[in-house]
Amino acid sequence: MDELTQRLLDRFQHGVPICATPYQAMANALNCSEADILLRLEQLQQLGALSRVGPVIEHSKAGASSLVALAVPEPRIESVAEYINQLPEVNHNYLREHEYNLWFVLTGPSRDHLDVILQRIEHDTGLAPLDLPMLTPYRIDLGFSLFSNSQVPL
Known part of the structure; x- marks a missing residue:
């Protein structure tokens, strides 16, 4: 797995941009192109390592x-x-x-x-x-350090 894919997974376990062009915003944050982001997400999905990208709504x-x-x-x-x-x-x-x-x-x-x-x-x-x-909502929002230099944002 290349370094950009690792940074993508670490950075966007939480906080996927809510905007008209979220993949471009992700690319901007990682100093790459939107095509780079889409390619890596497609590869992760093909490997079975990623099932969805989207919000979790209460x-x-x-x-x-x-x-x-x-x-x-x-x-x-x-x-x-x-x-x-x-x-x-x-x-x-x-x-x-x-x-x-x-x-x-x-x-x-x-x-x-x-x-x-x-x-x-x-x-x-x-x-x-x-x-x-549901009587009482609980939010369990896990983020994992996946790689040796991981910096998972909360």
Whole structure:
């Protein structure tokens, strides 16, 4: 991994510029070109070392969210997961080894909106969602020193 990629990873674990041209702003901060940034991000993604570049938003500031679980009979896992995945309010859908085996985060503009979606899920699947709304937000913002000369900003 070249030195520019290392500096990119260290510098932008936090604080990706919020502007019309974030990749150019990143390039300016690292004294390189926007093409250099885009190339390295593409390479990291192709290697499987990077899954996304984007904001982490506290859902309570942008609407409502809830962690939801379903107890899905094994023969229906694929079809129910496919149904859940097509809902625009759903993200972070994953399978667990438990009675409640399908877990996902439901987000929307309001709690009332989430309630409508939960009712629709129950109606369409015949499964009662376990609704676990966030009561207290916690922000866990980790940054790691990845290289010998790392200077991870907070």
